[in-house]
Amino acid sequence: MGEHHVVVVGGGFGGIQLVHDLHGPDVRITLIDQRNHHLFQPLLYQVATTLLATSEIAWPIRHLFRDRADVTTLLAEVKGVDRAAQQVILADGQRVAYDTLVLATGARHAYFGHDEWEPHAPGLKTLEDATTIRRRMLLAFEQAELEEDPARRAALLTFCIIGAGPTGVELAGIISDLAKKALVKEFRRIDTRNARILLIEAGPRVLPVFSPELSAYTAHELERLGVEVRTGTPVTNCDAEGVTIGTELVPSRTMIWAAGVQASPAAAWLDAPADRAGRVKVEPDLTVPGDANIFVIGDTAAASTADGKPVPGVAPAAKQQGSYVAKVIKARLAGRPALPPFAYRHLGNLATVGRSVAVIEYEGFKLKGWLAWWIWGLAHIYFLIGTRSRLAVAMNWLWIFLIGHHSARLITQRDHRRAPPPPTPPAE
């Protein structure tokens, strides 16, 4: 075949945007992902807290590209890259040859050297993470309803979120809303308003990348929602008993990790230079040093802005990088001169605080409260894929807004009947 074969590993924001933008008569694309769906991660916390169902924020990848005869989608796990042979190595041993390779494999959670904390405090990066957190949270209330010992009951009704970036803030706000409002009428033996929701942040303030003014507003809003905000002390332990903040043990059965990320193993596959979080140190055109036909984009790349700051691991950055690489490949194939380096355009910081308030920050412009929440909502609906999802999510939010019900509250996984205290990861 005379076509140029581009292999893209990863169907997240970066990979999907690249495939979307990259079409031409001489190009064929193979998109490989270890999952069958593209996930809209910014709304994942809403699945974890029962506001939305999984099918509303995820779309089968091959369905997205069904009309692209030039795109082949493969569900497979990548185990390595043979740069000399120009092949991607799959878990089952099969190899996929490429002319150009793009790694867009994202990030996973980091536990600061304490991987043993992970089974006790799962992160929130995938749909399975979200349904696991949802299940543990709902089971905690169910078990508390049955529990006769007051100390164990109190631990079941204590929820700890570790890390006060947007994800942690968003989780804390909704869980508190559930406990203090939505679930109150449904339990007879416990009063869910007695639940404690702790948001724990090692640094001095919540939402550290936002301005101090919005941090303070957010902390105040969270406290108004019933969240206990604990800043300035790091978590020193996390096990079946609970979380240790500094030297204080907080007995808890439901702990969620929102505190640190590390890159996928892309740098290891490539044997390429990486930063402390494992991100590949890419050239200004997002290629791997020494290999102009391998690009790395998204959360797994360490790219820099024009003034030398790191490009943040956010969805708009991955999408912009995907678009950029598509342009670079097209220019190369057309024999056009090289494009200028990648230039990241920051579109602002957004976070919701509970069900009806948000904070938005864009180049010095700050907005908070109810209007910010509506803008946040519209922006997120806009960026969903497809009319059906937009309608479903909008209808869901409207229903919650009008009626107050959380609809996606099913415990559907196998272990639903067992106590939350942690089994080892494979049984989770």
Added chain:
Amino acid sequence: MGEHHVVVVGGGFGGIQLVHDLHGPDVRITLIDQRNHHLFQPLLYQVATTLLATSEIAWPIRHLFRDRADVTTLLAEVKGVDRAAQQVILADGQRVAYDTLVLATGARHAYFGHDEWEPHAPGLKTLEDATTIRRRMLLAFEQAELEEDPARRAALLTFCIIGAGPTGVELAGIISDLAKKALVKEFRRIDTRNARILLIEAGPRVLPVFSPELSAYTAHELERLGVEVRTGTPVTNCDAEGVTIGTELVPSRTMIWAAGVQASPAAAWLDAPADRAGRVKVEPDLTVPGDANIFVIGDTAAASTADGKPVPGVAPAAKQQGSYVAKVIKARLAGRPALPPFAYRHLGNLATVGRSVAVIEYEGFKLKGWLAWWIWGLAHIYFLIGTRSRLAVAMNWLWIFLIGHHSARLITQRDHRRAPPPPTPPAE
């Protein structure tokens, strides 16, 4: 407390209807279920085949009764009944005392003495069953796309449904529709139209409880949809290689069991007389022989109609029994004379065949085709719980009808990346 305590075990159609109907100043109710949700089983096949999402056909039980201060909901597994002490025994050892006990614990699949077939051919009774079948089915296509060996690819693209009652017919029709139409554009290396869908029935015809005319029509429709209908020969084996029909081995990786049910362990808990399928042989007023304060209803009871025929294990029967027992309890508490025995009113047989055709039979009246499908659809939407579900399901069906897309096609479970050939049940 002077109140009469009714303990209901099972939040299916029978239990929910009973609790719904049983309210009075002197009664308090404890409803125990091993899952947190009530499931609308007639539409479960649509979750298994990606037409609907789990949250559209299941509702948290405690949410349904949030406005009933007299109803306490407990998520727990029942392990036994102490009839002498009048207590229900939970899995964790706790006991719940009752004045009146109602067991509405449903049915599970039976494998005719071959329980070792179960991991290879799961049944369809719970949400976990549905998502397991969905995952295996989608993974089979994904694996076929990657598979280079033609024989293994053919086995991956062979789907066997065992048992041609309504559930088997409904599954076969939609899976065939997926393979022959909806998925065709999404795969590049395989042609999903090459998939084989076999519906295997030991008896002489499909839909054995329907009239021969509608059986024949259904078989013809299924064949038109691309299903291979195999009647008259039982399955003699089922393992990792495939299904053996009589003496013919059909290599297959996705097998679904829709062939036999047995009752829950209620009869064992009660040490009560049971029929061959384990159903409790109840008195005409649905009580347990010798224990007027224990009722058994729904699929786990062997009740008879006025002319001595067995009451079928269908949703309307369970609901009628739930209503009846609520009336009996209320009459007793009011000191009124005993009610006449339970009288089952058969509301007809319904089954869908593919996406747009159904068969309906009611007291000799037969309807088939497109009109039957619309009536089937309206009836099922009517019996869903709550406006939100009705809107969501109606919108979903309308979307599928207009656009043809199956939206709930996510592989969300942990093992999504592994080959379907069966692990042992706990790892499933």
